[in-house]
Amino acid sequence: MTAEALPHGLRIAPRRLAKYSPLVLTCIGFLGLVLFAAAFADVLAPKHYTAQDLLNRLKPPSFLGGPAQYLLGTDELGRDVLSRLLYGIRVSVVVAILGTVIGAVIGTFLGFVAAHMRGLVEEAIMMMVDVQAAVPFLIIALAVLAFFGNSLTLFIIIMGINGWENYARLTRGMVLSASTHGYAVAVRSLGANPWRIYGRHILPNIASALIVQFTLNFPSTILLETSLSFLGLGIQPPLTSLGQMLGAGRNHLILAWWIAVVPGVTIFLTTLSISIVGDWLRDRLDPTLRGR
Amino acid sequence: MNLRFVCIKLLRAMLTALIVLTFVFVVLRLSGDPIENLVGDEAPADVVEYYRAKYGLDRPIFEQYVLYFQGIAHGDMGISFRDQRDALDVVIERLPNTLRLGLVSFAFSLLMGIPLGIVAALNRNTALDRFTMGFAVFGYSIPNFFLGIVLILAFTMWLRVLPSSGSGSVWHMIMPVVTLGTAGAGSLARFARSSMLEVLNKSYILAAKAKGVPRLRRIGWHALPNAAIPIVTIIGFRLGDLIAGSVVTETVFAWPGVGRLLVTSVGSRDLAVVQAILILVAFTMVIANLLVDFIYGWVDPRIRVSSALEKD
Numbered sequence: 001m002t003a004e005a006l007p008h009g010l011r012i013a014p015r016r017l018a019k020y021s022p023l024v025l026t027c028i029g030f031l032g033l034v035l036f037a038a039a040f041a042d043v044l045a046p047k048h049y050t051a052q053d054l055l056n057r058l059k060p061p062s063f064l065g066g067p068a069q070y071l072l073g074t075d076e077l078g079r080d081v082l083s084r085l086l087y088g089i090r091v092s093v094v095v096a097i098l099g100t101v102i103g104a105v106i107g108t109f110l111g112f113v114a115a116h117m118r119g120l121v122e123e124a125i126m127m128m129v130d131v132q133a134a135v136p137f138l139i140i141a142l143a144v145l146a147f148f149g150n151s152l153t154l155f156i157i158i159m160g161i162n163g164w165e166n167y168a169r170l171t172r173g174m175v176l177s178a179s180t181h182g183y184a185v186a187v188r189s190l191g192a193n194p195w196r197i198y199g200r201h202i203l204p205n206i207a208s209a210l211i212v213q214f215t216l217n218f219p220s221t222i223l224l225e226t227s228l229s230f231l232g233l234g235i236q237p238p239l240t241s242l243g244q245m246l247g248a249g250r251n252h253l254i255l256a257w258w259i260a261v262v263p264g265v266t267i268f269l270t271t272l273s274i275s276i277v278g279d280w281l282r283d284r285l286d287p288t289l290r291g292r
Numbered sequence: 293m294n295l296r297f298v299c300i301k302l303l304r305a306m307l308t309a310l311i312v313l314t315f316v317f318v319v320l321r322l323s324g325d326p327i328e329n330l331v332g333d334e335a336p337a338d339v340v341e342y343y344r345a346k347y348g349l350d351r352p353i354f355e356q357y358v359l360y361f362q363g364i365a366h367g368d369m370g371i372s373f374r375d376q377r378d379a380l381d382v383v384i385e386r387l388p389n390t391l392r393l394g395l396v397s398f399a400f401s402l403l404m405g406i407p408l409g410i411v412a413a414l415n416r417n418t419a420l421d422r423f424t425m426g427f428a429v430f431g432y433s434i435p436n437f438f439l440g441i442v443l444i445l446a447f448t449m450w451l452r453v454l455p456s457s458g459s460g461s462v463w464h465m466i467m468p469v470v471t472l473g474t475a476g477a478g479s480l481a482r483f484a485r486s487s488m489l490e491v492l493n494k495s496y497i498l499a500a501k502a503k504g505v506p507r508l509r510r511i512g513w514h515a516l517p518n519a520a521i522p523i524v525t526i527i528g529f530r531l532g533d534l535i536a537g538s539v540v541t542e543t544v545f546a547w548p549g550v551g552r553l554l555v556t557s558v559g560s561r562d563l564a565v566v567q568a569i570l571i572l573v574a575f576t577m578v579i580a581n582l583l584v585d586f587i588y589g590w591v592d593p594r595i596r597v598s599s600a601l602e603k604d
Binding site: 127128130131134135136138139140142143144145146147148149219223226227230231232233243246247250253254257260261264265267268271272275276279 | 304307308311312315316319320322429430432433434435437438441442444445449533535536537539540543544554555557558559561562563566567569570573574577578581
């Protein structure tokens with residue numbers, strides 16, 4: 001790839017769109033669809049996600065010979081799989097976005113603190129980063145759930161703690177190097193306070209790398225949520241999420257495979273699309289990472 | 293090997309272990325009275341007092357902290373309240389199953405991933421490269437719980453050739469191994485490809501080519517050892533991840549290993565067992581990271597020199 005193909009910033013000019021591979025466009029389209037489903041789940045869903053129809057239990061999708069009013073079939077209580085899917089997408093997406101944002105804010109802030117304070121504070125923060133990187137987060141999450149029991153607030157906080165260390169490490173490194181650059185030195189010598197230097201001048205300059213980190217972290221948060229919910233230790237009924245649907249559908253594989261396969265395919269296509277779009281974003285925004 | 297390098301790495305590893313253990317101690321004390329979990333809410337006060345004294349919970353918090361470390365040093369991590377046995381024993385008897393599954397899938401992902409990555413790098417930008425990398429992206433994007441279910445649907449329900457749960461025979465291992473190994477194979481393939489590509493662009497490869505070194509020797513003798521350096525790191529991390537990685541897969545296939553034990557223990561809030569697993573995982577990870585650092589420094593002299601000079 002040549003240098004001119006790698007503009008900085010996030011602007012996507014329409015005339016460039018033609019150059020994008022159809023694969024990336026398809027993935028962006030699919031992610032748009034997922035976000036749309038999450039935003040308008042209550043409008044789009046034909047039924048409420050807890051509404052039961054006990055006469056129509058475990059019915060196959062309508063295109064496989066099931067009743068016409070259940071496009072993707074029904075589950076063991078006769079609940080509409082399509083409606084549950086839409087609400088499941090909403091819960092999974094909201095939890096993942098909240099978690100990723102919390103992690104990004106905590107991590108970026110601590111990265112700035114480490115770079116600004118140096119000394120003992122920096123050592124302590126970087127030690128925490130090392131510890132978190134050393135222990136697989138799924139285990140920590142399971143332990144915290146075991147010790148404290150499950151609640152939605154705690155669960156979202158756990159999602160937020162996942163991945164903060166990446167932002168902290170990245171931000172610290174970039175702030176340290178940016179502080180020596182001419183523009184930062186110039187603003188500081190004009191008498192700007194640290195908040196202004198970091199917030200107005202350095203943050204915009206390192207934002208693109210942070211956005212890339214955000215796209216890398218987002219699928220791992222979705223996977224953490226779906227894995228924990230799948231194991232029955234995350235989102236609890238009556239609330240539903242993609243992982244929770246899949247985990248519950250596992251008990252009915254013989255009679256009704258669609259209960260598990262529908263959310264499973266959705267999770268898979270979502271993480272696949274994010275991986276592909278994330279790779280592409282990374283290539284565009286960060287030339288130094290190219291080809292890795 | 294440089295003594296200072298070894299000391300710094302050892303010290304960091306010990307500090308990490310210390311912080312993890314402290315974290316477990318603090319969280320465990322924050323989460324409520326362990327005696328109440330053991331005897332129930334309605335137990336008479338003298339029974340509670342008896343157990344409190346027995347487990348040293350009536351002492352000052354600092355003394356408890358020291359006792360806690362003494363206990364761990366002696367391999368005493370509490371009693372599983374579900375079957376009243378030593379928590380560490382309960383975990384250890386499950387360990388061989390997890391290791392068996394983990395190591396075989398690890399070998400599977402190595403044997404699949406690294407050759408695929410190298411082949412893709414050598415055929416860069418051809419259809420073969422794109423196909424291989426498409427497979428790799430597919431492999432690490434598919435969540436293992438979903439891959440497991442797809443495999444069960446295909447091979448147990450539809451073709452009826454493989455058992456869906458248990459660990460009795462070699463046949464029981466096939467689907468869990470594929471489920472656990474596929475993601476690893478995908479990311480290893482990508483990683484092997486990129487580190488191979490990076491090396492192939494180096495001037496010493498061009499020099500070897502100019503010198504007239506045959507292609508096979510150029511790849512095997514000049515490129516591969518250099519490309520292996522970053523791959524070793526990743527392999528080390530994967531090894532440390534054996535137990536954690538198996539949590540979901542073991543649950544899907546009802547494989548009687550540590551991962552499934554962790555899930556059931558979290559479900560029933562068997563804190564002693566959870567604590568024992570957490571400590572075990574932390575130690576495996578710390579030791580694996582330490583080994584990676586040493587192997588890394590041994591393979592690539594540049595690293596042990598530079599990291600001994602500056603602290604990080």
